[in-house]
Amino acid sequence: MAAPTVEKVQEVREVTRIERIGAHSHIRGLGLDDALDARNVSQGMVGQVDARRAAGVILEMIKEGKIAGRACLIAGHPGTGKTAIAMAMAQALGTDTPFTSIAGSEIFSLEMSKTEALTQAFRKSIGVRIKEETEIIEGEVVEIQIDRPATGTGAKVGKLTLKTTEMETIYDLGQKMIESLTKEKVQAGDIITIDKATGKITKLGRSFTRARDYDAMGAQTKFVQCPEGELQKRKEVVHTVTLHEIDVINSRTQGFLALFSGDTGEIKSEVREQINSKVAEWREEGKAEIVPGVLFVDEVHMLDIECFSFLNRALEDDMAPILIMATNRGITRIRGTNYQSPHGIPIDLLDRLLIIATTPYDEKEIKQILKIRCEEEDVEMTDDALTVLTKIGMETSLRYAIQLITVASLVCRKRKGSEVDVDDIKRVYSLFLDESRSTQFLKEYQEEFMFNEMSGTAQSMETS
Amino acid sequence: MAEKWTSQLNSAHKTCIVQEGRRKIHYTFADGTEMAEEYDQRSGDLIIRKWRRKGTFGSKGTSWDFEVGEQLMSKTLDPEGLVESSSNPIFVRKDTKVAFQWRIRNIPYPLHVFSVTVQDDNHKLIIKTSNKKYYKKFSIPDMERVGCLLTQDSISTAHANNTFIITVRNLLGTMCPLSQQKPGSVDVLSNFTQHKCLTEDVLSQVTQQVTQYKCPTNIKNQRKSWKWKRK
Numbered sequence: 001m002a003a004p005t006v007e008k009v010q011e012v013r014e015v016t017r018i019e020r021i022g023a024h025s026h027i028r029g030l031g032l033d034d035a036l037d038a039r040n041v042s043q044g045m046v047g048q049v050d051a052r053r054a055a056g057v058i059l060e061m062i063k064e065g066k067i068a069g070r071a072c073l074i075a076g077h078p079g080t081g082k083t084a085i086a087m088a089m090a091q092a093l094g095t096d097t098p099f100t101s102i103a104g105s106e107i108f109s110l111e112m113s114k115t116e117a118l119t120q121a122f123r124k125s126i127g128v129r130i131k132e133e134t135e136i137i138e139g140e141v142v143e144i145q146i147d148r149p150a151t152g153t154g155a156k157v158g159k160l161t162l163k164t165t166e167m168e169t170i171y172d173l174g175q176k177m178i179e180s181l182t183k184e185k186v187q188a189g190d191i192i193t194i195d196k197a198t199g200k201i202t203k204l205g206r207s208f209t210r211a212r213d214y215d216a217m218g219a220q221t222k223f224v225q226c227p228e229g230e231l232q233k234r235k236e237v238v239h240t241v242t243l244h245e246i247d248v249i250n251s252r253t254q255g256f257l258a259l260f261s262g263d264t265g266e267i268k269s270e271v272r273e274q275i276n277s278k279v280a281e282w283r284e285e286g287k288a289e290i291v292p293g294v295l296f297v298d299e300v301h302m303l304d305i306e307c308f309s310f311l312n313r314a315l316e317d318d319m320a321p322i323l324i325m326a327t328n329r330g331i332t333r334i335r336g337t338n339y340q341s342p343h344g345i346p347i348d349l350l351d352r353l354l355i356i357a358t359t360p361y362d363e364k365e366i367k368q369i370l371k372i373r374c375e376e377e378d379v380e381m382t383d384d385a386l387t388v389l390t391k392i393g394m395e396t397s398l399r400y401a402i403q404l405i406t407v408a409s410l411v412c413r414k415r416k417g418s419e420v421d422v423d424d425i426k427r428v429y430s431l432f433l434d435e436s437r438s439t440q441f442l443k444e445y446q447e448e449f450m451f452n453e454m455s456g457t458a459q460s461m462e463t464s
Numbered sequence: 465m466a467e468k469w470t471s472q473l474n475s476a477h478k479t480c481i482v483q484e485g486r487r488k489i490h491y492t493f494a495d496g497t498e499m500a501e502e503y504d505q506r507s508g509d510l511i512i513r514k515w516r517r518k519g520t521f522g523s524k525g526t527s528w529d530f531e532v533g534e535q536l537m538s539k540t541l542d543p544e545g546l547v548e549s550s551s552n553p554i555f556v557r558k559d560t561k562v563a564f565q566w567r568i569r570n571i572p573y574p575l576h577v578f579s580v581t582v583q584d585d586n587h588k589l590i591i592k593t594s595n596k597k598y599y600k601k602f603s604i605p606d607m608e609r610v611g612c613l614l615t616q617d618s619i620s621t622a623h624a625n626n627t628f629i630i631t632v633r634n635l636l637g638t639m640c641p642l643s644q645q646k647p648g649s650v651d652v653l654s655n656f657t658q659h660k661c662l663t664e665d666v667l668s669q670v671t672q673q674v675t676q677y678k679c680p681t682n683i684k685n686q687r688k689s690w691k692w693k694r695k
Contacts, residue, residue: 166592168597168598169549170548172546173546229599230599
């Protein structure tokens with residue numbers, strides 16, 4: 001009986017998601033050792049030893065979870081790994097600590113006031129760990145049967161038979177359940193749990209009674225006893241929700257559906273107050289635990305003076321998360337005023353910040369980063385080509401050099417080569433201008449561009 | 465325990481309407497939990513009692529939990545999730561005047577396969593089948609609410625027409641200390657006295673509302689106008 005079922009499951013084509021490669025997808029952590037000293041190359045991070053060590057100290061502070069409302073600023077030149085450090089912190093914190101990442105310009109929306117957007121971001125970064133009772137189905141798979149419609153298209157239907165030592169139940173499966181069952185590679189003889197509310201499937205292992213089905217099996221195959229009693233059980237699970245999620249659930253009649261549609265709108269302050277007092281109550285009763293998370297605001301100089309004064313106030317709240325900001329500006333105008341200030345942040349806020357500085361990379365570090373990116377983007381490159389690319393990175397910018405990796409590999413593939421060579425690099429270097437060469441070009445040929453005939457009047461018009 | 469339950473019932477916000485030959489009563493308790501009951505108007509039998517509880521985070525519950533009776537609307541298989549197949553046994557509580565009764569339909573095994581025992585310090589009933597096809601552990605919320613225990617000798621079972629029937633004699637009348645206080649004499653509401661050992665003032669409260677809400681005026685008017693049209 002088991003054999004045909006197994007075949008049926010394997011018939012369905014495996015759906016493996018291909019992850020897209022992002023700018024920081026190679027980062028897996030801060031790369032620190034136990035004494036918080038930064039290893040020079042580790043977990044995708046290279047160089048910036050001091051900044052990483054400082055970030056590690058902040059990380060410890062977050063993990064303690066006792067101190068609220070601290071803020072730190074990562075400042076440095078463009079392309080020196082500010083966002084990378086923030087991403088690494090998020091990775092190091094794990095999935096249970098809320099980490100919200102926004103860009104400074106994100107809060108300017110017509111539908112929501114700036115402070116509302118900031119408040120929501122703040123509340124997204126505070127988790128509440130709470131026990132909740134959920135219904136789960138736990139049993140051994142007796143049979144799983146998936147029927148595809150004869151026409152080839154349309155919804156699949158299926159049946160799943162589960163048993164415990166005492167009983168047996170047949171379930172009808174919907175489309176989504178079939179997909180997740182095939183993704184988890186569930187087959188007859190497995191012991192699984194299904195969370196009834198979310199539909200999440202967890203494989204606990206294989207049943208002892210099936211231990212002799214195969215002669216060979218993976219080392220990680222775990223054998224478990226068939227569960228006893230009823231199939232459906234109520235079980236207490238601990239999970240972390242953010243304050244924002246609780247806000248949304250309580251703010252509207254349609255409840256949590258708004259979370260998925262994203263249309264949350266403004267949330268009334270009364271609702272927030274109610275929830276704060278409710279959470280405080282849970283905390284006192286020992287039902288819940290607050291998990292302060294991290295709010296990361298990239299390009300913080302894009303915030304204006306109102307936001308900064310709001311931040312000043314919000315950081316004093318005892319429910320505030322740790323705020324990490326990043327900027328690449330030097331002394332510049334504070335948005336919304338005519339005053340100049342370091343990093344475009346008012347002095348009173350700067351005074352509350354711990355500032356981490358990042359420094360430009362040296363040649364060896366650039367080479368290392370390019371090597372890591374080559375691996376991440378699945379590009380083979382000769383040593384010479386890498387040296388040339390490093391030189392380009394030193395003279396122009398690291399970002400430009402990183403962008404050349406993929407285009408060079410495409411050029412290489414066009415000439416049917418297997419490894420990116422110096423010639424490929426040279427070719428793409430001549431094809432694509434970097435920022436300084438582009439500026440140079442503009443300076444030389446400025447007159448030939450549009451609207452340049454009346455340069456005198458244009459200049460006078462520009463000032464507004 | 466019983467006092468706690470009656471005081472809870474007392475303080476609940478109650479609404480009552482009569483519709484389609486059923487007296488429907490809706491309770492909202494202080495913690496936001498809702499309970500709805502439906503009684504047959506002629507016999508006074510409790511047909512449905514269902515609960516809707518609030519989620520942990522204050523969200524309103526979306527589905528009703530049936531304590532007595534069943535949802536008569538056909539279940540549609542939503543294309544996403546997983547639903548118990550209609551070929552499984554269906555477990556429904558359907559009380560009579562003198563006993564609690566459960567019917568497990570769609571279960572074809574002979575009577576000797578089943579065994580019903582009282583377990584968990586006389587709090588819970590367990591149905592077992594010797595062919596390992598069905599197992600259920602459940603309590604009688606009515607007894608639990610007033611703190612009464614179960615006894616093995618009050619249980620009787622039967623099997624006919626693919627249905628397994630468990631009957632538990634209703635001992636609340638004899639065992640509960642509360643019921644010694646003389647319950648209200650309203651005949652239609654005898655179910656209240658049976659099942660929940662209501663104190664007299666709860667009864668009078670409810671009966672008052674029953675008379676008040678006998679039929680919502682708008683429904684009455686609708687019916688009138690409809691009659692007029694026919695004439």
